[in-house]
Amino acid sequence: MSKTQNIQVCLVSDLFSNYTLSKNCIVVVVDLLRATSVISTAFHYGVKEVIPVSTLDAAKKYLNKLNTIVAAERNAESIDGFDYGNSPFQYMNNDIKDKTLVLTTTNGTKAIQIAKDYHVITASFINIDAVAKYLLDSDRDILILCSGWKGVFNLEDSIFAGHLINQLISIKEMNINCDSVLVSLELFKNAKGDYFQFLANSAHRKRLKHLNIEKDTIFCLNPDISSKIIPVLKNGKLEKLNL
Numbered sequence: 405m406s407k408t409q410n411i412q413v414c415l416v417s418d419l420f421s422n423y424t425l426s427k428n429c430i431v432v433v434v435d436l437l438r439a440t441s442v443i444s445t446a447f448h449y450g451v452k453e454v455i456p457v458s459t460l461d462a463a464k465k466y467l468n469k470l471n472t473i474v475a476a477e478r479n480a481e482s483i484d485g486f487d488y489g490n491s492p493f494q495y496m497n498n499d500i501k502d503k504t505l506v507l508t509t510t511n512g513t514k515a516i517q518i519a520k521d522y523h524v525i526t527a528s529f530i531n532i533d534a535v536a537k538y539l540l541d542s543d544r545d546i547l548i549l550c551s552g553w554k555g556v557f558n559l560e561d562s563i564f565a566g567h568l569i570n571q572l573i574s575i576k577e578m579n580i581n582c583d584s585v586l587v588s589l590e591l592f593k594n595a596k597g598d599y600f601q602f603l604a605n606s607a608h609r610k611r612l613k614h615l616n617i618e619k620d621t622i623f624c625l626n627p628d629i630s631s632k633i634i635p636v637l638k639n640g641k642l643e644k645l646n647l
């Protein structure tokens with residue numbers, strides 16, 4: 405008899421330490437615009453592993469290493485001196501195949517580090533179906549960790565959380581005793597599937613539009629690729645989860 409899984413949402417990664425989690429809880433990190441969408445895209449195009457690092461200095465140490473791509477983003481912009489930035493379109497090529505990707509972003513890689521002592525996987529709309537199946541089959545408690553933006557709430561990660569939760573509870577009863585789950589579901593329902601429109605006035609969509617990279621928003625909200633790969637954190641590296 406499978407136990408009723410407990411599900412929670414942490415709306416901003418800085419609040420993660422306030423949550424009480426069971427030892428085997430699965431932490432699903434999402435930074436929809438764009439870090440976890442980039443991670444899913446990179447794995448889809450054949451990258452071997454992703455090393456998330458918190459600082460630019462930590463990332464610099466990997467520059468010029470063999471079979472390694474070093475990518476950096478701050479405030480949604482690429483950083484000079486690094487191989488790649490944080491646009492999923494940069495990873496849609498065969499050059500990255502079998503390479504190690506070292507990635508540092510403003511929020512997404514920070515959220516992964518915050519949760520590193522738990523069983524961490526990363527999610528996006530690219531791998532959401534595989535993630536949902538894995539979570540349902542796991543019989544483990546779940547916490548969806550929204551990266552947010554520099555310590556404050558963002559809409560896109562929370563809508564994704566609501567979308568994923570809706571997918572889960574449509575199939576299996578879950579134990580919900582977390583208002584952040586309820587608000588994520590309300591956001592999901594109010595967006596009525598048109599996330600791009602719903603996010604019209606959101607801070608990060610406007611930020612990316614201002615930088616002329618709204619195509620990244622359009623892709624991350626409704627990707628034209630789908631992947632069964634679930635990145636899982638092991639010894640500080642995101643690897644493909646062996647299912």
Ligand code: MLT
Pocket residue numbers: 435437438439440477479480481490509510511512513
């Ligand atoms: C982040 O990690 O904060 C975001 O992915 C920022 C971005 O690259 O848009």
